[in-house]
Structures are given as structure tokens and as C-alpha cells.
Amino acid sequence: MNEKEKLIFQLIKKNPYLSQQEMAEQLGMSRPALANIISSLIKRGEILGRAYVLPEKNQIIAIGGANIDRKFTIEQNVQLRTSNPASVTESVGGVARNIAENLGRLGNRVSLITVMGEDHDSAFIEQNCKSMMNVDLVEKLNDYNTGSYTAVLDNMGELVISMANMAIYDQLLPSILKKHEAILQNASCIVIDLNSPLETVEYIRNFAIERNIALAVIPVSSPKMKNMSQDLHGISYFICNRDEAESYLNVKLETYSQYEKAVNMLLQKGAEHVVLTLGEHGVMVGNEGNIVHYKAIATRNIVDVTGAGDAFVSAFLHGVLNDEELEEAIQLGLVNASKTLQSDKTVREDLTKDNLIEWRNL
Ligand SMILES: Nc1ncnc2c1ncn2[C@@H]1O[C@H](COP(=O)(O)OP(=O)(O)OP(=O)(O)O)[C@@H](O)[C@H]1O
Numbered sequence: 074m075n076e077k078e079k080l081i082f083q084l085i086k087k088n089p090y091l092s093q094q095e096m097a098e099q100l101g102m103s104r105p106a107l108a109n110i111i112s113s114l115i116k117r118g119e120i121l122g123r124a125y126v127l128p129e130k131n132q133i134i135a136i137g138g139a140n141i142d143r144k145f146t147i148e149q150n151v152q153l154r155t156s157n158p159a160s161v162t163e164s165v166g167g168v169a170r171n172i173a174e175n176l177g178r179l180g181n182r183v184s185l186i187t188v189m190g191e192d193h194d195s196a197f198i199e200q201n202c203k204s205m206m207n208v209d210l211v212e213k214l215n216d217y218n219t220g221s222y223t224a225v226l227d228n229m230g231e232l233v234i235s236m237a238n239m240a241i242y243d244q245l246l247p248s249i250l251k252k253h254e255a256i257l258q259n260a261s262c263i264v265i266d267l268n269s270p271l272e273t274v275e276y277i278r279n280f281a282i283e284r285n286i287a288l289a290v291i292p293v294s295s296p297k298m299k300n301m302s303q304d305l306h307g308i309s310y311f312i313c314n315r316d317e318a319e320s321y322l323n324v325k326l327e328t329y330s331q332y333e334k335a336v337n338m339l340l341q342k343g344a345e346h347v348v349l350t351l352g353e354h355g356v357m358v359g360n361e362g363n364i365v366h367y368k369a370i371a372t373r374n375i376v377d378v379t380g381a382g383d384a385f386v387s388a389f390l391h392g393v394l395n396d397e398e399l400e401e402a403i404q405l406g407l408v409n410a411s412k413t414l415q416s417d418k419t420v421r422e423d424l425t426k427d428n429l430i431e432w433r434n435l
């Protein structure tokens with residue numbers, strides 16, 4: 074930091090809620106010059122932006138996708154190769170962003186690191202997210218469209234097909250994360266989804282190993298899971314669904330003994346905790362040679378499956394990061410997934426710490 078930056082940094086440390094006008098007056102600087110320096114401090118992760126908060130412990134950093142989700146629900150039985158009458162909704166999505174929103178709604182401090190285009194979609198996403206997470210570390214790229222995910226659901230809310238337009242995530246490179254090392258190294262947990270390129274996942278895995286930071290890796294889809302390294306050391310929580318495990322391990326998973334074997338194989342590759350999600354059959358969880366199956370919560374009136382996996386991951390991480398026993402954290406995950414299935418929203422708008430406890434006790 075140069076002298077001017079140090080002065081501003083000290084002032085923010087003393088009083089994080091001074092307005093730029095007040096700061097400029099106290100420092101005898103022009104406001105545009107001050108704004109420039111503040112924006113460079115934010116970009117380098119020295120301060121978090123908006124309220125000029127300093128990076129601190131216990132912050133969760135989510136790295137990966139932030140998309141616009143378009144969901145078409147077909148009102149009658151799906152007929153292939155013809156036009157099906159459908160209703161459509163548009164909302165914010167992306168696995169890392171969904172997890173950040175869940176964790177933010179649950180009262181955790183979260184920053185999102187992602188790349189978005191300079192377009193209408195990114196403005197919509199930012200506007201939508203900024204009350205639940207810090208979005209000041211988001212990088213805008215001129216030549217790319219913001220990621221988008223288009224899903225076709227049947228009249229039971231089950232996924233028929235989905236399309237991912239996410240070329241932009243090839244640009245979520247280690248060079249972007251390096252700018253935010255100050256924040257990353259103070260994180261209580263880093264969550265990365267596999268929208269991120271392999272070299273970025275490997276960079277963050279080594280970063281987490283060197284600094285002993287909890288790391289959760291979330292695959293997002295079977296095709297993207299194929300890119301993952303076969304070495305899972307340094308990953309504290311590796312959470313994938315059945316299809317993703319099949320494509321990564323190159324095995325068929327149809328029985329409980331096969332699920333158990335798969336969890337074992339993932340543990341052998343070095344992950345500390347493995348969670349294999351099994352849709353209506355719940356989750357198989359393994360650590361230190363101990364593998365346990367937990368039943369899903371019987372859920373009626375499923376409206377939309379989108380986001381159930383992200384809801385599980387988020388409430389599970391919320392539990393473990395807030396000192397719950399592993400088993401209780403899993404139950405919180407199962408409850409949040411079940412409640413999310415009953416909502417047409419990817420993340421429930423009524424999700425709070427208190428509501429999660431109330432749903433858990435029902
Ligand atoms: N039909 C269901 N009934 C009850 N719980 C379910 C059902 N489907 C999913 N879940 C819950 O959601 C969790 C995650 O579901 P799944 O294994 O399908 O992951 P996913 O494919 O990542 O989810 P999605 O892509 O739908 O967000 C399950 O472990 C379970 O707890």
C-alpha cells in the first residue's frame with residue numbers, strides 16, 4: 074500500500090461507515106481521487122466495499138457460477154419433437170451464487186467471486202443479491218454474456234432437460250482469485266463450484282492446503298465433474314449427486330452397497346468428508362472410514378427440484394461452520410432441501426436461521 078492508501082485504510086479501520094464525502098473532507102482530497110483509491114483497495118481485497126468493511130475471519134467465500142435461470146414448465150405430458158405449451162419464469166441462479174444466497178439468508182457473512190458480462194443480466198443479478206452477500210468482488214467482462222441456465226420441467230417439477238450457456242466461466246482464472254488473496258486467506262471456509270476451470274480449482278485447493286482453510290467442492294453437473302482432478306486431498310467437504318459420482322468414478326451406481334463403495338473411493342482419493350446425495354433416497358455420508366446413510370425427508374407437493382442440492386449443501390455447511398455436530402448439520406441440509414423442493418424459488422425467500430430451526434423441529 075502507498076502512503077495515501079494507508080491513510081484511507083486507517084480512516085476506514087477507525088470508522089467504517091464514513092461517507093466518501095466525509096472521508097474526502099477529513100483527508101483534504103478530491104472525491105473522485107478518493108473514489109479511485111477506494112475502488113483499487115476493493116479490487117485488491119484490502120477492504121470489502123460498499124460499507125468499506127475490512128476482511129475478517131469467519132467469512133465464507135463462494136467461487137463459481139452466477140447465472141440467469143430460465144425455467145419452462147410444461148403444463149401437460151411432455152411430447153418430444155413438437156411444441157409444448159409452457160409457462161416460464163426468470164430468476165437468479167448459479168450454484169456458487171445459490172449457495173451464497175442460502176448462507177447469507179442464514180445469517181452468515183458471504184462474499185461471491187464470479188465473472189459476469191457487462192449486460193442487463195448481470196445488473197439484475199447484482200441488484201438481486203447485494204442485500205445477502207458482498208458482490209464487490211465480482212469481475213465484469215466486456216466480451217462475454219453473463220452465464221445462463223435454461224431448464225425444462227415436467228408438470229411434476231422434475232427436470233426434463235437443461236441447457237447451460239456458460240462459456241464465460243472459462244475466464245474465472247486464478248489471476249482473478251490472486252487479486253483477492255487478502256480476503257481468501259481470512260476465510261473460515263471457501264466453497265468452489267465446478268463451473269470454475271480446473272486450474273482455478275487446483276489453485277484454490279493448494280491455497281486451502283497451504284493455509285489450512287476449510288474447502289468445499291461442489292460439482293454442478295456430470296459433464297463438469299469429468300474435469301475434476303483425481304486427487305481430492307485438501308478438500309474438506311466433497312458433495313456430489315449420484316450422476317456426478319458415476320461420471321467421475323466411471324462406475325454404475327444403483328444399489329446401497331454401490332453407493333457405499335463410491336463414497337469409499339472418494340475418501341480414498343483424499344477428501345476428508347464425502348456426501349453423496351441420492352435424491353429421494355437421502356444422502357450417504359463418509360469420513361475416516363465411517364459411512365452412514367441418512368434418509369431424505371418424505372416430501373409431498375414438490376413444485377420444482379431446482380436448487381434442492383444447493384439448499385442441502387448450504388444448510389449442511391451452515392451447520393458445520395456454526396459448530397453443529399456432523400449429524401445435525403446433515404439433518405439441517407435435508408430439511409432445507411425438502412423445503413426448497415416445495416417452493417418454486419431456487420432459494421426460499423423465507424429462509425432464515427430461525428425458520429430453519431423451526432422446520433427442523435417440525
Ligand atoms: N423426491 C425427493 N424427496 C425428498 N427429498 C429429496 C427429493 N429429491 C431431492 N431431495 C433432497 O435433496 C437432496 C439433493 O437432491 P439430489 O440428490 O437430487 O441432488 P441434485 O441433483 O444436486 O439436486 P438438484 O439438481 O435438484 O438441485 C437429496 O439428498 C434429498 O435430501
Ligand SMILES: O=c1[nH]cc([C@@H]2O[C@H](CO)[C@@H](O)[C@H]2O)c(=O)[nH]1
Nearest residue numbers: 138140166167168222237293380
Ligand atoms: O452447468 C451448470 N448448470 C447449472 C447451474 C446452476 O445450477 C442451479 C441449480 O442447482 C441453477 O441455478 C443453475 O443456474 C450451474 O451453475 N452450472
